[in-house]
Amino acid sequence: MEAEIDARSTLLRDSPLFRSLEGAEINRLVELSEIQEYSPGETVVVEGSMGDAIFLLYDGELSVHILGTGGRDITLAQVNSQGAFFGEVALADPGPRSATVRADGESVLLMLSLEALEVFFGEFADAQVVILRNIARVLAQRLRESNVLVASIASDSSSA
Amino acid sequence: MSPELEVLSSSPLMHGMGEEELGSILSTMERRIYEVGDRIVEEGRPSDCLFILADGVVDVVKGEGDQAVLLKTLDERGDFFGEMALIDILPRSANVYASGETRILAFPKQVLTTLFSRVPRVQMTLVLNIARNLSLRLREADTLILELSRGS
Structure with missing residues (x-):
């Protein structure tokens, strides 16, 4: 049990989402977190459903999908490195999930529900802005990458 | 309400901000005027400012010369750019040019x-x-990537 709690706190502490949090804050998040197990083919998050939790990958392999035109399934990304996370947008921007996440292999996730996070922010008010800034940083990084991709595709097609 | 306070309160960046808070933000403001073609933000330079459009039009452009790609045009009062400066310490990710006064x-x-x-x-x-x-914006960019890659 203790080893498992250590593993959870390491997972949280090493995540860019929880960067700069204090030890006591990490410990409380560990208490509020929940371990979830998924079998291959099971969906963790469904595109269009309301986002109500953040997930960190403990072990396993998942993939991110969106519905393309005509219901075509498009795979956007693989989630397979420990500490990888998804669902974090829900915290900054509550609304429908933008993609479906499905387990490809036996997967173990650490889940933090928005409800649990509300409790946490009630106790550690300063942590909220830290986590939001971390999320914004992650989003900014992804946006920078997407913009590089847009620019490279656009300049390829204009020079072709 | 001063014209600047009106610009601020119309900005999506200030959503949920009280009047007193808007006033305190306004006290940190510098007014700047740019002419057509002026570069307001230079890609690769350190980020040190957040900008809100009071009047005019700006183009957000990635790369220079032949490689330049227009990412976005901002023309609404209250539109903002350079806000990533507030959350990370990375250099500017794109150029921003004034396309009018x-x-x-x-x-x-x-x-x-x-x-x-x-x-x-x-x-x-x-x-x-x-x-x-x-x-x-990430959702928009990802939609655009999908459309572009489908088209090519």
């Missing part, structure tokens, strides 16, 4: 940081609005 409200990061330590709620609201906007 443009009036800008600039907010130096250093002065804003001092304000944040005095009024933490201002930081919380700003960061939340920035995160929301980033998530929206």
